[in-house]
Amino acid sequence: MPLNRQPNISTPDSFYEELINAQRDLSDDQADMWMAKLVLVLANHIGDRAVLAEAIALARSNTLAASPTEVAA
Numbered sequence: 138m139p140l141n142r143q144p145n146i147s148t149p150d151s152f153y154e155e156l157i158n159a160q161r162d163l164s165d166d167q168a169d170m171w172m173a174k175l176v177l178v179l180a181n182h183i184g185d186r187a188v189l190a191e192a193i194a195l196a197r198s199n200t201l202a203a204s205p206t207e208v209a210a
Contacts (some may be wrong), residue, residue, distance in 0.1 A: 138185055138187075138188060139187075139188070139191070140188050140191040140192055140195065142195075159171065160172075
């Protein structure tokens, strides 16, 4: 199964709000740890190594291509 790159979240605004609220009142270190844990939980749920490898590569290339102001934002 290839990585789905099409919008697939039924209510993206409320999902984004939930992501932001989950990090509220966390220190930067705690927020980083929370994000890492969330990634591992979701990676375990996906389970398909090819899909995970594609997602990792895509996230890395998008991050490297972003300007420094986009990364800081």
